[in-house]
Amino acid sequence: DGGITQSPKYLFRKEGQNVTLSCEQNLNHDAMYWYRQDPGQGLRLIYYSQIVNDFQKGDIAEGYSVSREKKESFPLTVTSAQKNPTAFYLCATRTSGTDTQYFGPGTRLTVL
Amino acid sequence: GQQVMQIPQYQHVQEGEDFTTYCNSSTTLSNIQWYKQRPGGHPVFLIQLVKSGEVKKQKRLTFQFGEAKKNSSLHITATQTTDVGTYFCAAHEGAQKLVFGQGTRLTINP
Numbered sequence: 001d002g003g004i005t006q007s008p009k010y011l012f013r014k015e016g017q018n019v020t021l022s023c024e025q026n027l028n029h030d031a032m033y034w035y036r037q038d039p040g041q042g043l044r045l046i047y048y049s050q051i052v053n054d055f056q057k058g059d060i061a062e063g064y065s066v067s068r069e070k071k072e073s074f075p076l077t078v079t080s081a082q083k084n085p086t087a088f089y090l091c092a093t094r095t096s097g098t099d100t101q102y103f104g105p106g107t108r109l110t111v112l
Numbered sequence: 113g114q115q116v117m118q119i120p121q122y123q124h125v126q127e128g129e130d131f132t133t134y135c136n137s138s139t140t141l142s143n144i145q146w147y148k149q150r151p152g153g154h155p156v157f158l159i160q161l162v163k164s165g166e167v168k169k170q171k172r173l174t175f176q177f178g179e180a181k182k183n184s185s186l187h188i189t190a191t192q193t194t195d196v197g198t199y200f201c202a203a204h205e206g207a208q209k210l211v212f213g214q215g216t217r218l219t220i221n222p
Contacts (some may be wrong), residue, residue: 041214045210101157
């Protein structure tokens with residue numbers, strides 16, 4: 001959605017390198033989420049954060065790290081420990097008191 | 113943890129035919145959400161169902177939540193090429209997490 005920016009749209013990295021994916025929002029939403037989507041698959045939760053300076057592991061957190069130093073930003077680092085990092089990464093936000101999640105355009109990461 | 117099974121995985125129809133996707137859970141759900149993802153795009157929220165037996169309509173789309181709140185369906189009447197995409201159901205696990213079904217990919221022959 002318009003208020004969530006993920007950059008870049010496509011990202012290529014060599015195996016063994018860490019890479020950080022950006023997610024910025026101007027919706028003033030409290031909660032932010034990172035999902036991974038593989039071809040033909042649903043979305044799997046990596047990490048989520050309900051407030052600044054706090055975040056929780058999702059279902060597939062191994063090999064990933066996050067930070068939430070500002071309300072607007074929730075960057076995801078894909079480390080070299082992630083065995084199969086090539087995927088489509090989606091950031092989402094949610095405002096307090098509602099259940100709807102709003103998704104950014106996604107970053108397609110390819111590790112060569 | 114919470115699991116939602118979605119079927120079918122793929123569906124190909126002729127334009128004008130109807131389409132239905134089903135979402136099932138072994139446990140009672142507090143609510144169910146539906147999202148649509150166009151090819152190459154990101155998921156977009158369609159609707160949330162909360163009440164047992166609830167039925168909601170959005171133009172040609174009809175959403176149902178089962179009486180036992182363990183299943184849900186999305187039905188599209190007279191599909192159009194703009195309906196192409198993957199439809200996901202999602203259920204809450206706790207207050208903060210959504211668990212997504214694997215999605216049904218709809219393709220349409222014009």
